[in-house]
Amino acid sequence: MSQRTLGEWLAYLEQLHPSAIDMGLERSQQVAQRLGLGRLAPRVVTVTGTNGKGSTCAFVASLLQAQGLRVGVYSSPHLLRYNERVRIDGVDASDERLCEAFAAVEVARGETSLTYFEMGTLAAFWLFQQSALDAVVLEVGLGGRLDTVNVVDADLALVTSIGVDHVDYLGDSRESVAFEKAGIFRQGKPALCGDLDPPQPLLDKARELACPLFLRGREFDLAIGDSHWQWSGRQLDGTPVALPDLPLLDLPMENAALALQAYLLMGLPWDAAQVRQALLDTRITGRLDRRVLNWQGKRVELLLDVGHNPHAAEYLARRLAARPPQGKRLAVFGLLADKDLDGVIAPLQGLVADWAVAPLDTPRSRPAAELATALTNHGAAVKSYPSVEAALAGQCAQATADDQILLFGSFFCVAQALEWLERQAPEGGVDGSAG
Numbered sequence: 484m485s486q487r488t489l490g491e492w493l494a495y496l497e498q499l500h501p502s503a504i505d506m507g508l509e510r511s512q513q514v515a516q517r518l519g520l521g522r523l524a525p526r527v528v529t530v531t532g533t534n535g536k537g538s539t540c541a542f543v544a545s546l547l548q549a550q551g552l553r554v555g556v557y558s559s560p561h562l563l564r565y566n567e568r569v570r571i572d573g574v575d576a577s578d579e580r581l582c583e584a585f586a587a588v589e590v591a592r593g594e595t596s597l598t599y600f601e602m603g604t605l606a607a608f609w610l611f612q613q614s615a616l617d618a619v620v621l622e623v624g625l626g627g628r629l630d631t632v633n634v635v636d637a638d639l640a641l642v643t644s645i646g647v648d649h650v651d652y653l654g655d656s657r658e659s660v661a662f663e664k665a666g667i668f669r670q671g672k673p674a675l676c677g678d679l680d681p682p683q684p685l686l687d688k689a690r691e692l693a694c695p696l697f698l699r700g701r702e703f704d705l706a707i708g709d710s711h712w713q714w715s716g717r718q719l720d721g722t723p724v725a726l727p728d729l730p731l732l733d734l735p736m737e738n739a740a741l742a743l744q745a746y747l748l749m750g751l752p753w754d755a756a757q758v759r760q761a762l763l764d765t766r767i768t769g770r771l772d773r774r775v776l777n778w779q780g781k782r783v784e785l786l787l788d789v790g791h792n793p794h795a796a797e798y799l800a801r802r803l804a805a806r807p808p809q810g811k812r813l814a815v816f817g818l819l820a821d822k823d824l825d826g827v828i829a830p831l832q833g834l835v836a837d838w839a840v841a842p843l844d845t846p847r848s849r850p851a852a853e854l855a856t857a858l859t860n861h862g863a864a865v866k867s868y869p870s871v872e873a874a875l876a877g878q879c880a881q882a883t884a885d886d887q888i889l890l891f892g893s894f895f896c897v898a899q900a901l902e903w904l905e906r907q908a909p910e911g912g913v914d915g916s917a918g
Contacts, residue, residue, distance in 0.1 A: 489578040492585045493565055493599075500598040506629040511601050515634050517591040520608050524555065524616040527635060528745060531623035531664045532643025534795045535677070535738040539643050540620045541765050542734070542742030548573060549761035550751050552617035557607045557632070559600070559624050562769055562898045569607045571614055576607075584610040600624055604631040628666020639745050640667045640694075642676045642685065643738060646794040661685040668694050673719065673748050675703075677741040695719060697744055705740040712736050716744045726755060732762060733771045735798060769897040771802060776907060778879045784808070787900055788891040791818065793826030799891065800830035810885030811836040813878045816854060817843040817871055817896040824849065824857050827892065835889065837881075838865040839874035843895040871899040 487495065528543055530536050540556055547554045553572055561567040566575035576584075584606035588597075597605070604624070611619050621637070623630045642664050645657050661681065665688035668674045674694040676685060681698065689696040697703060703716035714726040724747060732739060739762050747753065772787040790799045803812065814835040818824060840854035851867040858865040868874035871890075878888045890900050 487582060489565065489581055492582055496585070496599045496602050499602065500596050504625065505598050506626070508629060508631070508634055510595050510597055511605060511631045511634045514588065514592045514595055514597065514605055515608070518587065518605065518609055520605070520612060523608055523611045523635060524619045526618035526749060527637050528618065528620045528639045528641065529623065529632060529635070529637035529667045530620065530641045530643065531627040531667055532677070533646035533660065534792065534798070535643035535735055536622045537767055538734045538770055539641060539738040539742050540622050541767050542739050542762065543745055544620050545761045545765040546742060546746040546758065547618050549757050553615070555611040555614065555616045555619040557604065557619070558622040560894050562894060563901055568603065569610060571616070576610060580610055581606065601631045608635065623667065626663035626666070628663045633667055636669050637667055638672055639748060640669065640672065640674045641741060641745055642674070642678065643741060644794060645678045645682060645685070646792065658682045658684050662688070665689070668692050673697060675741060675744055677737055697748070699737070699740065703740060703744040705736055707736055714740050714743055716747050719748055724753070726758065729759060730763060733773070734765060734767065768901070769894070774904065776879065776904065778907070782884045783879050783882050784887045786887055786889045787897050788889070789894045789897050790891050791822055791827065791893045793823055793830070796827045796830045800834055803834045803889070808885060808887035810883050813882055813886055813888045814838045815871065815874045815878055815888060815890040815896070815900070816840050816892045818849045818854060818892045819843065819845070819847045819895070820849040821847065822849070824854065828858060828861060832861055832863070836864070838863050839868055839878050840865060841868045841871045841874040843871065843893055844899055845895050848895070871896055872903045875900055875903055
């Protein structure tokens with residue numbers, strides 16, 4: 484069993500449980516007890532939200548690592564390699580350690596059936612507990628209340644934003660989504676929310692559990708200018724703290740503001756210059772991720788983003804409007820069938836001159852013909868391609884050095900683009916500037 488390769492383990496995990504998603508904590512709690520999982524680290528931060536979880540986790544981890552702390556980060560999904568989901572001190576877990584963790588969970592689960600995500604989450608927790616960390620930052624996979632990540636008690640519970648998504652599991656209203664996400668709150672522990680209009684169920688849960696509640700626009704806030712942004716927040720005792728003249732970031736500054744408030748509540752050293760640098764150093768592949776490709780002797784600028792729902796598309800549109808290219812903006816776009824197509828493309832109207840659409844490499848993909856029809860109905864110029872790779876090559880062929888190619892719509896879309904870019908590197912090179 485322990486001799487399986489990581490690829491073999493992942494294939495095994497995919498067929499362990501009759502359904503890919505099976506919400507509930509009972510199975511995971513049983514196996515966690517058998518594994519002896521307790522406190523994973525002295526500081527545990529859990530992050531949920533409709534959008535912004537990944538960048539918020541990255542900001543929190545960067546702030547903690549700047550203090551010399553050993554930090555584990557669990558996130559999902561991955562783009563290219565499963566190892567991306569489990570990071571310790573900024574480094575992806577090795578195949579060997581992941582296989583060791585899967586073997587430990589396999590022994591502990593006995594006859595208990597676990598989903599792919601449940602196995603992976605418990606394996607990450609086991610690995611963190613073995614690693615003598617100072618802090619762990621845990622990204623919720625889906626919802627909060629019934630997500631496997633919630634088997635661990637958080638010292639700080641963060642909710643980034645609340646929108647309607649995954650309606651089959653979280654309900655079709657912001658109120659139902661808020662109820663599920665507030666399930667990560669713990670009795671008497673600080674709860675933070677970056678949504679400017681948190682639905683009542685979230686406020687009710689914080690009151691029920693006597694959580695010190697820190698809301699954006701009340702206890703902490705930010706103001707973004709043309710060349711700088713500023714942040715203000717409060718310590719646990721209410722003492723105000725401010726950071727003026729922060730440099731603009733490519734990653735969402737709203738999520739940086741939430742991470743700053745979380746960091747402030749941990750009682751760690753607060754050095755303004757160090758905090759600024761930690762924010763600037765934060766990078767995530769596939770989130771407003773700028774790349775420059777040497778394509779057949781010409782420079783081509785790419786912007787990769789995994790945004791795949793209306794909330795993410797609206798944020799992306801605001802950032803694109805603030806930074807127009809010198810030439811045209813071309814798009815490569817793919818989307819899963821269960822996503823709100825009109826809600827995703829509507830905010831981008833007027834910001835993209837030419838669209839290339841393609842199916843994603845998954846049975847869950849929306850057909851390119853449906854994407855093309857929706858864009859045509861919005862008055863867009865659009866061409867269909869058989870694959871993301873072909874669409875990207877087509878846009879690179881027509882792009883000038885002043886143009887920008889935006890590739891977005893799904894983790895699958897960005898993953899296929901990254902694999903394509905890796906294959907181009909020997910010919911001309913790709914400069915990455917994730918931000």
